[in-house]
Amino acid sequence: MTRETALRREAPKRLCSFEALRREAPERLWSFEALRREDWTLPDKRALDWAYNAIRTLGQAAVPVNLLMLGSNLSKGADFRALPVGMAIGLTLTKMLLQPAVVAFFVFCVSRLMPGPVQTGKWLVAIVVSLTPTANNIMVQVEVGGQDKAAMTTLIFIQYLMSPILLTISLTATSALMQVDGFLGHAASPDFHAQFGI
Known part of the structure; x- marks a missing residue:
């Protein structure tokens, strides 16, 4: 062979x-x-760039359109026949005071279960997100889902009316709570004044 x-x-x-x-x-x-070949270069314009740009532009317009929808619904004012005043105030206090307290308790418990040093920024974000009023995208969900638009508009209207007072209270409480030694497990209390140069 x-x-x-x-x-x-x-x-x-x-x-x-x-x-x-x-x-x-x-x-x-x-x-x-x-x-x-090493000298391969892609052209600046691709065949489907127009489709991608159109979809991207629609995606970037989602938040402004949501804000316009929310504004148009809020401009009509509150309809207290759809949602009574007492219930709207109770739901607002629950959303903006009770929910952050529950999340703060959750952060207190879970931060002790985490191994190693705790990163305070992540826990602060969890609490701050929980104390803000209802976001504008909920109106889109209500409209698409065919739910009671007037009741949700009234609830958001009351939340936005009460948010200057309630946000001041809850943000101050959150800032004070994050500076308490021992609130977060395995972490030194952050000095926000030193971090932000205040």
């Missing part, structure tokens, strides 16, 4: 190098040659 015959029998078993493939089957390697 000649050397060439032995190599042909071994060919399926061994891995071929790029140079060996180029010598044996150059017509199949035109795409590999194109990929191997």
Whole structure:
């Protein structure tokens, strides 16, 4: 048996190098040659850029459109027939005072279960997100879901009316709570005045 015959029998078993493939089957390697070139540059404009740009523009318009919908619903004022005043105030106090207290208790408990040093920023964000009023995207969900739009508008209206007072109270309480030694497990209490140069 000649050397060439032995190599042909071994060919399926061994891995071929790029140079060996180029010598044996150059017509199949035109795409590999194109990929191997180092001077490949993509054009500035691609075929479907117009579709991507249109979808991206629609996505960027989502928040402003939500704000316009919320503003148009709030401009009509509160409809206290859809949601009584007492219930709206009770729900607002629950959302803006009780919910942050529950989240603060959750942060207090869970921060002790976490191994290693606690990063105070993550826990602060969890508490601050919980104390803000209802976001504007809830109106889109109410409209799409076919729920009571007037009741939700009244509730958001009352929340936005009470938020200057309630946010001041809850943000002050959160700031004081985060500076209490021992609130977060395994962490030194952050000095916000030193961090922000106050």
